[in-house]
Amino acid sequence: MYTVERKSSQDLDRIAIKDDARLCFACSICVGDCPAAKFSDDFNPRQIFLKVSLGIEEGLVGKDSPIWKCTTCYTCYERCPAGTKPLDVILALRNLSLERGDCPESVESVRKSVLKQGIATAVTDHVKKLRGEMNLPDVDDGDKPELEKLTGED
Numbered sequence: 001m002y003t004v005e006r007k008s009s010q011d012l013d014r015i016a017i018k019d020d021a022r023l024c025f026a027c028s029i030c031v032g033d034c035p036a037a038k039f040s041d042d043f044n045p046r047q048i049f050l051k052v053s054l055g056i057e058e059g060l061v062g063k064d065s066p067i068w069k070c071t072t073c074y075t076c077y078e079r080c081p082a083g084t085k086p087l088d089v090i091l092a093l094r095n096l097s098l099e100r101g102d103c104p105e106s107v108e109s110v111r112k113s114v115l116k117q118g119i120a121t122a123v124t125d126h127v128k129k130l131r132g133e134m135n136l137p138d139v140d141d142g143d144k145p146e147l148e149k150l151t152g153e154d
C-alpha cells in the first residue's frame with residue numbers, strides 16, 4: 001500500500017483547521033473549473049489542499065509557489081461540494097509567505113504602494129494627467145496619518 005508521511009507544520013495546521021481544508025475529498029471539481037489550472041501545468045488547487053493537509057510546506061510557501069497564479073476568481077469557492085473554501089486557503093498561504101518576507105517582487109511593490117499611498121497602484125505622472133483631463137480631483141499621498149494608524153508603519 002502506498003503511504004505518505006505526514007509532516008509537521010504548525011502554520012499549515014492552523015490554515016487547514018481554520019479553513020476546513022481537511023474536509024476536501026479530492027473530487028477535483030475545483031481543478032476542472034479553475035482558469036489558472038487550465039493555463040498552468042503547475043497550478044492545481046486540489047494538490048494545494050492535499051499539501052496543506054499533509055503539512056508539506058516545500059514548494060507551497062514562498063515566492064516560487066504556484067499559489068501566486070490564482071486569479072482569485074472565486075469559482076472554486078462556489079463549486080466545492082465539500083463546502084470548503086479553496087481560495088481562502090490560497091490567500092492564507094499568500095499571507096503566510098508575506099509574513100515570512102518571501103513573496104514575489106510584484107506583490108511586495110503593491111504592498112509598499114498601499115502603505116505609502118493607500119492604493120494598490122502607483123499614481124504616476126501619466127495617471128495624474130489622465131485624471132486632470134477627466135476633471136477628476138488630484139490624488140496625492142493619501143490620508144497618511146490614517147494609514148499610519150491602521151498599519152503602524154510610517
Ligand code: SF4
Nearest residue numbers: 024025027028030080
Ligand atoms: S472541489 Fe472541494 S472537495 Fe473537491 S478537490 Fe476541490 S477543494 Fe477538494
Ligand code: SF4
Nearest residue numbers: 034070071073074076
Ligand atoms: S479562485 Fe483561484 S484556485 Fe479558485 S478557481 Fe479561481 S483561480 Fe482557481
